[in-house]
Amino acid sequence: xxxxxxxxxxxxYPNATKASLAQVSFNVEEGDFVLLCGPSGSGKTTLxxxxxxxxxxxxxxxxxxxxxxxxxxxxxxxxxxxxxxxxFQDPDNQIVMHTVWQELTFSMENLGYTTTQIERRMGELVPxxxxxxxxxxxxxxxxxxxxxxxxxxSVMALQPKVLLLDEPTAQLxxxxxxxxxxxxxxxxxxxxxxxxxxxxxxEEVYPYASTVVMLQNxxxxxxxTPGPFLEQLWHGEHRELQHYIPSIAxxxxxxNVMDDLPLPLTVKQGKQWIRKAGKDKKGECELFDGESxxxxxxxxxxxxxxxxxxxAEHTPKVLKELSLSIRQGEFFTLFGxxxxxxxxxxxxxxxxxxxxxxxxxFAGKSMKKMSAKERSKWIGYVAQNPALYFTKExxxxxxxxxxxxxxxGQEGKLEELIQVLSIADVLDRHPFDISGGEQQKVVIAxxxxxxxxxxxxxxxxxxxxxxSKQQFALLLERLRGLGKTIFMVxxxxxxxxxxxxxxxxxxxxxxxxxxxxxxxLRDNYFYTTMIHRTVGEWLPxxxxxxxxxxxxxx
Amino acid sequence: MVRNRSxxxxxxxxxAVSFLYFVVVITACLLFKHPLYLYTLFMVAIxxxxxxxxxxxxxxxIKGYVFMALIIALANPLFSSRGATILFYLFxxxxxLEAIVYGVQxxxxxxxxxxxxxxxxxxxxxxKFLYLFGSIVPRTSxxxxxxIRFIPLLKRRLQDIMAIQKVQxxxxxxxxxxxxxxxxxxxxxxxxxxxxxxxxxxxxSMRARGYxxxxxxxxxxxxxxxxxxxxxxxxxxxxxxxxxxxxxGMGQYEVYPQLQEIPFSAxxxxxxxSFLIFLLIPIIVNGKVWLEWRFIRSKM
Numbered sequence: 001x002x003x004x005x006x007x008x009x010x011x012x013y014p015n016a017t018k019a020s021l022a023q024v025s026f027n028v029e030e031g032d033f034v035l036l037c038g039p040s041g042s043g044k045t046t047l048x049x050x051x052x053x054x055x056x057x058x059x060x061x062x063x064x065x066x067x068x069x070x071x072x073x074x075x076x077x078x079x080x081x082x083x084x085x086x087x088f089q090d091p092d093n094q095i096v097m098h099t100v101w102q103e104l105t106f107s108m109e110n111l112g113y114t115t116t117q118i119e120r121r122m123g124e125l126v127p128x129x130x131x132x133x134x135x136x137x138x139x140x141x142x143x144x145x146x147x148x149x150x151x152x153x154s155v156m157a158l159q160p161k162v163l164l165l166d167e168p169t170a171q172l173x174x175x176x177x178x179x180x181x182x183x184x185x186x187x188x189x190x191x192x193x194x195x196x197x198x199x200x201x202x203e204e205v206y207p208y209a210s211t212v213v214m215l216q217n218x219x220x221x222x223x224x225t226p227g228p229f230l231e232q233l234w235h236g237e238h239r240e241l242q243h244y245i246p247s248i249a250x251x252x253x254x255x256n257v258m259d260d261l262p263l264p265l266t267v268k269q270g271k272q273w274i275r276k277a278g279k280d281k282k283g284e285c286e287l288f289d290g291e292s293x294x295x296x297x298x299x300x301x302x303x304x305x306x307x308x309x310x311x312a313e314h315t316p317k318v319l320k321e322l323s324l325s326i327r328q329g330e331f332f333t334l335f336g337x338x339x340x341x342x343x344x345x346x347x348x349x350x351x352x353x354x355x356x357x358x359x360x361x362f363a364g365k366s367m368k369k370m371s372a373k374e375r376s377k378w379i380g381y382v383a384q385n386p387a388l389y390f391t392k393e394x395x396x397x398x399x400x401x402x403x404x405x406x407x408x409g410q411e412g413k414l415e416e417l418i419q420v421l422s423i424a425d426v427l428d429r430h431p432f433d434i435s436g437g438e439q440q441k442v443v444i445a446x447x448x449x450x451x452x453x454x455x456x457x458x459x460x461x462x463x464x465x466x467x468s469k470q471q472f473a474l475l476l477e478r479l480r481g482l483g484k485t486i487f488m489v490x491x492x493x494x495x496x497x498x499x500x501x502x503x504x505x506x507x508x509x510x511x512x513x514x515x516x517x518x519x520x521l522r523d524n525y526f527y528t529t530m531i532h533r534t535v536g537e538w539l540p541x542x543x544x545x546x547x548x549x550x551x552x553x554x
Numbered sequence: 555m556v557r558n559r560s561x562x563x564x565x566x567x568x569x570a571v572s573f574l575y576f577v578v579v580i581t582a583c584l585l586f587k588h589p590l591y592l593y594t595l596f597m598v599a600i601x602x603x604x605x606x607x608x609x610x611x612x613x614x615x616i617k618g619y620v621f622m623a624l625i626i627a628l629a630n631p632l633f634s635s636r637g638a639t640i641l642f643y644l645f646x647x648x649x650x651l652e653a654i655v656y657g658v659q660x661x662x663x664x665x666x667x668x669x670x671x672x673x674x675x676x677x678x679x680x681x682k683f684l685y686l687f688g689s690i691v692p693r694t695s696x697x698x699x700x701x702i703r704f705i706p707l708l709k710r711r712l713q714d715i716m717a718i719q720k721v722q723x724x725x726x727x728x729x730x731x732x733x734x735x736x737x738x739x740x741x742x743x744x745x746x747x748x749x750x751x752x753x754x755x756x757x758x759s760m761r762a763r764g765y766x767x768x769x770x771x772x773x774x775x776x777x778x779x780x781x782x783x784x785x786x787x788x789x790x791x792x793x794x795x796x797x798x799x800x801x802x803g804m805g806q807y808e809v810y811p812q813l814q815e816i817p818f819s820a821x822x823x824x825x826x827x828s829f830l831i832f833l834l835i836p837i838i839v840n841g842k843v844w845l846e847w848r849f850i851r852s853k854m
Contacts, residue, residue, distance in 0.1 A: 054761045081764035093752040094759035098680050098703045105773035107763035115775040122773070140710070154763065352717040372723045381721050387748045388718040391740035405723060432751050446722070 001069055002027035003162065003194055004051065008063035011046060016059075019218055020046045023063070026213055026223035028196060030161075033188050033208050035226070036198040037244060038215035040435055040465045044198040045089075047215065048164050051196065052084045078111060085155035087165045089463075091147035091172070095139050100131065103139060104154050111158070121157050129153045129183065143338055145176020149183060156187065163187070165197040170463040173338050173491050181205060200465050203246035203530065206230075206265055216241075230263055243466035247494065247530050251545050255279075255552070270534035279552060280538055298327040299363070301454055301485050302349065302379075307358035309341075309348055318344045319355065320509030326454065331476065331486040333496040333517070335527060336506035342489040343384070345506065346458055350381040362454070376406060380447025384458045386439035390431035395423065395442050398431060399449070406450040417445045420478060437468040441475070448479075455479065457488040461495050473499050497521055497529045497543045518543055563843040564836035565606070568782040569682035571789070572836075576674045578793055579833060583663045583670070586805035589816060591829065592662045598833045599669040605840035606676050612669060623665035630657030638812040656809045677836075685772050696770070708749065715744050785835060792832040799825035 004027065011021040020043045028034055036044050049055045050065055053072040065072055072080070088094045097103040104125065108118045126132055129149060134142060142150065148168055155163065165184070169177035181201075185208050187193050199205045206212075212229045214222035216238070222229055233241050234253045245253070248270040249263050261277070264270040274280050302325065309319040318341040326332050336342045347353045349360060351367065360367040362378040370378075383389075392398040403414045418424050421441045426434045431442060440460060447455060461469050469492075476486055476499060490496060496503060497517065504514035505527065513520065521528040521543045522536070532543045542548040564572060583595055603612040630653055632644070637652025678686075680699050687695040719725060724737040760766075778786075799805065804825040808814055 052762060054764075055758050077767055078764070081762070081767065086759075086762040088755060088759060090752075090755060093755040096700065096756060096760055096765075098699070101773075102681055106765075109770050109773055110764035110767060112768050112771045114771060115773060118771070118773040140707070151759075158763075347717070350721050352721060372720065372726055376721070376723055381718075383718055385714070387751070388715050388744070389722070390747070391719075391744045402722075432747060 003030045003032075003068060004028040004196075005064070005066040005069075006051075007065075009047075009050065009065060010062040011043075011050060011059055013046075013057065013059045020059075021050070022218045024215070024218070024220045025063075026211075026220060028162075028194065028211070030194055031192050032194050032196075032210050034194075034196040034211045034213060035202075035205055035209035036196060036213050036215065037200070037202065038198075039240075039467050040437060042215040043218040044215055045166050046218075048086075048166050048196065048198060051162075051164055052086050053080050055086055081107075081111065082158045083161040085158065085160035085163045087148070087151050087155055087163065087168050089167045089170055091144045091151060094151055095147065097139070099136060099138050100142070100150055101135050103150055104131075104135075104157055107154055107158050121159075125153055125157055129156075143176060145172050145179055145338075148172060148176065148180050152180070152183065152187075160193060162194045162196065165195070165199075167198050167200065167463075169199065169201060175338065177201065178204065181208075184208075200244075202244055203248070203265055206246065227263075240467045240470070243470050247545055248534055251531060251534075251548055254545065254549055267530060267533045270530075271537070274535065274538070282538055298329050300325045301328045301363055302326040302487070303359075303361050303364075304345075304349065305359045305361075307345075307348060307355040307360070309344060309353065309355045311353075317509055319348070322358070322506075322510050324504070324511045324514070326485060326487050328453075329480065329483070329485055330501045331480060331488070331499060333488045333490055333500040333503045334506055334511065335490065335493070335496075335503065340506045341509060342506050343458055346381070346456055346489060350379055350456060351375055373406070376450040376452060378453055380444075380450060380452035380455045382440065382443050382447055382455070382457045382460065384462065386436070386443045387432065389443050389446055390439075393430060394428050395431050395434070396427040398442065399427075399445060402446045402449045410451075413449065413451075417448055420482075421445050421475065436463050437472070440464075440472075444475075448484075452484075454485045454487060457486065457490075459490055459492075460488060461490060461492045469495060493521070493527065494529055497532075518547075563605070563840040565677045567785065567839070568776045568778050569678060569686050570776075570778075571782050571785055572677045572682075573686055574786075574789065575836060576670065576678065578789075578796070580667055580670055580674075582796070582829070582833075583667045585800055586829075587659055587663075587809075588805045588807045589659075590826065591805045592659060592666070594826075594830060594833065595666045596662055596669075598837065599666045599673070601837055602673045603669060603676075605837055605844070606673060611676055612672050615672065616669075619665055619668045622668070623661040626664055627654075627657040627661035630654070630660060636810050652809045652811070652813055655813060659807075659809065681774060685774050685776065688770060688772055708745065711749065712741070712745055715741050715748075785839070789832060789835060792828045795825065795828035796832055799828070805829070 006027070007025050009021055009024045010019050012019040024043075024047060036047065038044055046057065049057055050061070051067075051072075053075065056072075067075060067084070075083075095103055097106055104122065105118055108121060113121070126135060129152075131149070131153065134146065139147065139150070148171075152163075152168070163184075168184075169180050172180060181204050184195065184197070188195050188208065197205065206226060209226050211224065212222060212226045213220060214229070214233075222232065230245050230249055231253070233245055234250075242250070246265055248267070249265055251270070252261075252264050252273060255277075261273055262269070264273045304322060304324045307319045307322040308317060310317045322345065324334075324345075334342060334345075344353070348355050349367075351372065354368075362370075362375075367375065390398060392401060399414060399418075407413045418427070421444060423438065423441050423445060426438050426442070431439060434442070444455070461472065464472060473495065480486060488496070488500070500517045502514060503517050503520040504511045506512075513523075515523070518541065521532055522540060528536075529543050531545055531548055535542050535548050539548055539551045542551055579595070579598075582591075586592065586595070600609075600612070603609050631649050632647075634653045634656070635648045635650060637650030637656075639651040640648040641651055641654075642649055680702060684695050684699050687698075716725065719737060719741055724740075725734065799821075804822055807816065
């Protein structure tokens, strides 16, 4: 008997005009690893929440969901809490207690386990997750990746049979995400826990999955083994879904050679395929000349000279003698590990904090001498968390307030921005009720109302699904067309590879190796795209699928 | 079971013992007005912090506490003209010696209480508090814990929002008061909306992990051991003497209407000794641990 039998499930939120889920049916067998994918707003979260009685949303549910042959509502409460674990998307807001230790024991204490039982479970759990070092730390001292592991461990303490995970790595940096997914893989392999997870990072999860379920507009458009899924996406009618396919698989599918080979997903598989397909020949080796003329000649817009910054007297220096210049019209991307000081650098530039030493100037004018209003003419800042910007009840009020304070008298400015950013549909909604991607656009609109020359973005692609990312890239291109310069801080190498003009890396408090995107990625070994790691041996200039295809001449 | 890397000495005792200690000592700060008693409380409060973590936690907040105590000490003679000994007139109001002494007294006891609370937070941690009161008033104590986590959390969020609002052009120096007020309200509005939004998720996560299903248990078990019993007995004896004496008028010192001579008697000395013994318990326990370590290390 299947573990979950989901039959004809239709669900609508109260007062909603459209059902969030429409006739969804599929089965989950014990020990399965189910990958739930689909664009934002396709009903993934709603579906996952239907699978655990305690977190089911209010609304009208039709159809049946059986767990081990019983309706969810009929299962004994303790059994339901113990057997079905749920990990939410945001690492922060699902944490209740003050320290890691308390958070791990929270669920066991709720169910009234005895102290001996709890001690024993902790004795097993903590070494399994490798948490000995931070067991007594306060939660807020941990990184996002560590917090999400705490959330997973706290659920695992109850020894669940099923884990439901709602985009658990969307808010994490690549390293944290990798650690989390590897832990999940281990739990699946070693403890045979059934896993149902929604996720955008297909290349990382796809190899683990035993079943793939695709949701589009609340409908289940695919439910089955992963094998034919990607081919089906590729050949399917929905072109926007092609962005979901990992880049190496895209390359494979574009070339149409050796269709009898298994679809390569990882760098290793990609290299094997290239060798077998006889494509392992050196490509034309004309190297780019470091930087392209256009960017080099443009006038310097933002200049940071020998910045030094530390948060307090006896804390380590975050920025040490950092110098950086951003030129008019470029799209600059700054990479750097977690805690390398990327956000701190942005805070220095936008004036949230001031450097202890060094100089920041815009178009030759020192930032220190500028008022906040003047500064906002130069820079628009889009922080990681859009929630920080929203002070009004509707998006419209928010935009109008900003318009009145910085763009008074510029007729049509607001209308134009609403059109460029395509946010007309959300104007009358509460800023907290719209999706993450839409929130981000609203914040960009707020920044652009002051008509800044430079737009600063802090990890803008975090948590966006592949299609929204594509749309976001088009938006940035359009803004550059309007003469804006873009400075982005990111972990998203694949995104920068396609769209950025120059890249640099922040390491040890300094910006190092600033180069034109292609040569930056070409010269890196770890910090480069999947495609370059796969084909770089033969095509040293290829960093994107298009590059590789062009150089193969297919 | 070792609860925390740094738990030893007084912190390692049963939470009931440490909680009781602080209840009595903080009550004593409010009860006794005798200069000797107040001075002793002041010294013990600082010494206690020093034996716990070398005074690190106290160092962070001591400036504010001194400031508060000074304000209290200065404000009293300025606002109160009680007392018979008029020293001088300030803005046509008499400033009396009694009011000054009363202010200093009050400042001292306030300072001691604040410093004792620093030590309290280091010793009776949240989970110990939850353990102590979890079984008596489970809901309330849980709410207290969650609230305690929320204060620094809200503070961090507020800082984040204010930074962004500042970049957006709010809170500029030289702005009008009314405008600042409006901007402040907008910031608070964001803080509340955002926090409520987050709290909804927290509630889901609590429900998903079985909060409210049945009676909560505790992951920590503290059994009264021999050491706890010995210390509790000493505390019981000294404490009883302390309170009997207090009801008999020991440790008091009346400032108003006129300063009296500082009382001193054999009976008071006896009472003071039991007071001192009670106060010094954690310092002796911590001191013993300190000595043990020096002793063992020297043998190794």
